[in-house]
Amino acid sequence: MKCLSSSPMAPDSARPETSADTRINLVGLSRDSLRETLGTLGQKPFRAKQLWHWMYHRGATDFAAMTDLAKDLRAKLEDHCVVARPTLAREQISTDGTRKWLLAFADGQKAETVFIPEEDRGAVCVSSQVGCTLTCRFCHTGTQRLVRNLTPAEIVGQFMVARDSCGEWPTPTDERRMLSNVVMMGMGEPLYNFDNVATALKIVMADDGIALGKRRITLSTSGVVPEIHRCGAELGVNLAVSLHAPDDDTRSLIMPINKKYPLKDLMDACRNYPGASNARRITFEYVMLKGINDTISHARALVKLVKDIPCKFNLIPFNVWPGSLYECSDPQTVEKFAQILWDAGYSAPVRTPRGRDILAACGQLKTDSERLSAKEQRLRDAAEAEAAQQAWAEKEASF
Ligand code: SAH
Numbered sequence: 001m002k003c004l005s006s007s008p009m010a011p012d013s014a015r016p017e018t019s020a021d022t023r024i025n026l027v028g029l030s031r032d033s034l035r036e037t038l039g040t041l042g043q044k045p046f047r048a049k050q051l052w053h054w055m056y057h058r059g060a061t062d063f064a065a066m067t068d069l070a071k072d073l074r075a076k077l078e079d080h081c082v083v084a085r086p087t088l089a090r091e092q093i094s095t096d097g098t099r100k101w102l103l104a105f106a107d108g109q110k111a112e113t114v115f116i117p118e119e120d121r122g123a124v125c126v127s128s129q130v131g132c133t134l135t136c137r138f139c140h141t142g143t144q145r146l147v148r149n150l151t152p153a154e155i156v157g158q159f160m161v162a163r164d165s166c167g168e169w170p171t172p173t174d175e176r177r178m179l180s181n182v183v184m185m186g187m188g189e190p191l192y193n194f195d196n197v198a199t200a201l202k203i204v205m206a207d208d209g210i211a212l213g214k215r216r217i218t219l220s221t222s223g224v225v226p227e228i229h230r231c232g233a234e235l236g237v238n239l240a241v242s243l244h245a246p247d248d249d250t251r252s253l254i255m256p257i258n259k260k261y262p263l264k265d266l267m268d269a270c271r272n273y274p275g276a277s278n279a280r281r282i283t284f285e286y287v288m289l290k291g292i293n294d295t296i297s298h299a300r301a302l303v304k305l306v307k308d309i310p311c312k313f314n315l316i317p318f319n320v321w322p323g324s325l326y327e328c329s330d331p332q333t334v335e336k337f338a339q340i341l342w343d344a345g346y347s348a349p350v351r352t353p354r355g356r357d358i359l360a361a362c363g364q365l366k367t368d369s370e371r372l373s374a375k376e377q378r379l380r381d382a383a384e385a386e387a388a389q390q391a392w393a394e395k396e397a398s399f
């Protein structure tokens with residue numbers, strides 16, 4: 001199936017979620033909440049099943065199209081409820097086929113969603129927050145202050161808009177689907193918005209709707225240690241951890257969250273991640289930053305750090321963005337780094353950057369809400385980089 005610029009569903013699905021509209025949006029309600037909501041309209045619980053099918057299997061947004069519901073019920077639903085998506089504010093298509101959608105929510109806030117197509121499948125990269133509280137130095141989203149968490153409707157709505165755009169309704173019943181995976185790797189830290197992310201992912205996983213299995217969903221965290229266990233226990237999805245450094249000094253420099261949850265705690269949480277096994281490995285993401293975290297000794301330290309954890313690596317070439325402070329490591333450096341990990345028995349592919357020309361690659365997403373000026377950030381970084389490099393140089397001899 002090819003991704004189309006619009007689908008037959010598009011005119012309906014473009015119905016805006018406006019703040020003036022006080023009707024209840026049925027999208028994003030857990031199954032229990034949907035039953036309760038219909039109960040308040042005097043409806044029996046089985047109606048929830050029918051509506052679920054229309055919303056998440058068929059992609060319908062118009063009650064009039066739900067032909068197995070009685071006419072008077074359809075009218076009642078129309079009066080009290082909506083099936084709303086975020087509004088598409090802008091769509092960009094990269095030369096490599098990657099698509100980025102800027103979506104506007106009812107209150108005017110915006111977030112970005114990316115679709116990364118492969119030959120016969122593809123991943124939808126979904127945002128969990130508008131902005132981010134964390135200030136990872138290499139990340140464009142990190143320059144944007146947190147505005148708010150996204151609601152379950154806004155999270156699952158991103159996937160639904162992607163489907164509208166790619167014409168992938170109704171849900172394919174066999175394995176052939178272009179939008180085959182979800183990665184919670186967009187804007188924000190999903191484990192700082194766990195409840196809403198969990199509600200949305202349970203909707204995405206439910207097998208009488210969108211029906212994406214838990215193995216097709218990956219949640220990426222910067223390392224919010226106390227929530228990691230819940231993610232495995234309640235959702236059972238794949239875990240990716242933005243590791244990016246093998247020692248606390250370097251990691252705290254580029255990822256301030258490390259000061260709160262240092263590597264020892266993070267590695268313990270990974271070791272205890274429910275369901276992790278050699279068949280289902282944790283992915284450690286590692287952005288290659290020239291002169292910061294990319295030496296042979298960093299690679300060796302990494303091997304020691306992850307000992308006994310069923311894991312694989314994903315080496316990400318640093319993606320630049322306006323005002324970014326780092327450079328990507330040279331290809332030869334990345335190759336040597338990867339080789340050390342392979343030699344130690346770990347899979348360590350280098351991720352091919354996708355959608356760089358439209359700022360859709362890892363770490364390039366951003367909407368509004370400024371945090372620091374580029375100059376302020378540059379000054380702060382220069383001072384801290386020097387301190388961390390000194391600390392690493394002192395330690396390097398031991399690896
Ligand atoms: N907040 C979560 C989810 C974002 S996932 C997290 O940090 O894990 C986005 C991935 O891209 C993370 O691994 C992030 O560390 C990485 N990333 C951020 N900025 C980047 C950049 N400029 N180049 C390459 N990767 C980057």
Ligand code: SF4
Nearest residue numbers: 132136139142188222
């Ligand atoms: Fe936030 Fe993740 Fe970017 Fe860090 S890498 S600033 S946690 S979005």
